[in-house]
Amino acid sequence: MKESLFKGWKLTLLVLSILIVTVFTAACGNSTSENNAANNTASGSKEPPKQITVFAAASLTESYTEIGKQIEKDKNIKVTFNFAGSQQLVASINQGVNADVFASADTKNMKTLTDAKKVDKDVIFAKNQLVIAKNKSSNASINSLADLGKDGVKLVVGDKSLPAGNYFYKALDAAKADNAIDQATYDKIIKNIKSQELNVKDVVSKVKLGDADAGVVYKTDANNQKELQVITDKEFSKLQVDYPIAVVSDSKNKTAAQEFIDYVTTGKGKDILKQYGFSVK
Known part of the structure; x- marks a missing residue:
């Protein structure tokens, strides 16, 4: 009889011990998950960058390269650039080469794409001499x-x-x-x-x-x-040397493309263009 009661108590204590360990482990697990989430937030982990391709006049090489670095930091947009003569870029876009943004060194080449309905409404973002x-x-x-x-x-x-x-x-x-x-x-x-x-x-x-x-x-x-x-x-x-920019109509990344244009035409983007000698409003 005493032996049976003793065995019963041992079993009860064992079950209680298992329950306590289980609860404690779960609590620690939740705490670790919460801490990891907090740490991820604190360390600034973020989603993969949005990616766009920008076709830009060769004279924009230095300024746009700098803008590309800054917009990746500020807006999490990674930009791949294709720098060439504006007329060469127009030919590529007309041939269907993938691009999200076109920045030209003149209004003539932009008009070629506008007339062909290859770009959305353009805006002048800089002037040169x-x-x-x-x-x-x-x-x-x-x-x-x-x-x-x-x-x-x-x-x-x-x-x-x-x-x-x-x-x-x-x-x-x-x-x-x-x-x-x-x-x-x-x-x-x-x-x-x-x-x-x-x-x-x-x-x-x-x-x-x-x-x-x-x-x-x-x-x-x-x-x-x-x-x-x-x-x-x-x-x-006496020359009017205007630089227009526009989203390419067939772009699959229009939101990010417009973000790039907004960045170029405001704040830090404008400041970078000024640093490289462009005139901006």
């Missing part, structure tokens, strides 16, 4: 547009299909029409052109390497280049 970039090691005496017609000057410009090239030829024609240069000087400048590039960065590169005495590029491309002397001309200052 055309300048003469002279290699500092060159012996050529260049202080104005007219000087590009001097004997022996080797000149590199953008192709007419490239915004920078189109702007140059517009300024050249306007200078002749305004009698700022005569027909003979006009002809000499044309004769001195040794190559016409499809990318403004290639113009800069040829001048820096000494393949040309001077090139016509954007102010933002020539600024802070130790090999280059920047020369302004009043004929260039």
